[in-house]
Amino acid sequence: MRRFKQQISEEECIAVLKSQPRGVLSVIGDDGYPYGLPIDYWYCEDNGHICFHGAKEGHKIDAIKKCDKVSFCVYDDGYRCEGEWALNIKSVIVFGRIKFVEDYERTVEISRNLCLKFTDDQSYIEKEIENFSSKVQCLEIVPEHITGKLVNES
Secondary structure, X not given: OOOHHHEOXXXXXXXXXXXXXXXXXXXXXXXXXXXXXXXXXXXOOOOOOXXXXXXXXXXXXXXXXXXXXXXXXXEOOOEOOXXXXXXXXXXXXXXXXXXXXXXXXXXXXXXXXXXXXXXXXXXXXXXXXXXXOOOOEEEEEEEEEEEEEEEEOO
């Protein structure tokens, strides 16, 4: 980080990761091109991992199989100081390694917690898990470095 005055604490970074529903997962794609995709996620407080789910095949999965190094970017909704037009936004970037979740119980846990970010309708959640838990691939980022800053967009 270049502008240390804008750096936010690890606790603030985690608060952003816990509160936001989506971020951008970036992998190394075909021919070394970066590939970033918006994705829903769940921050697991037990181990600090960032968890996702998606299809069992595709460009993202192919890229991860070739290289497990990823970054994940999240930013909050921001706020305005009284009398100012510009937003103040906290952004967080996680650097780490991503792994495939092979354990069925962990897949169910991740799927349930992802659903809970968007609805508390337990019957809907259980139906989704019953219908799709065997068809999804869950992934976890094991963070190696987390950095965050407060940016004023003016």
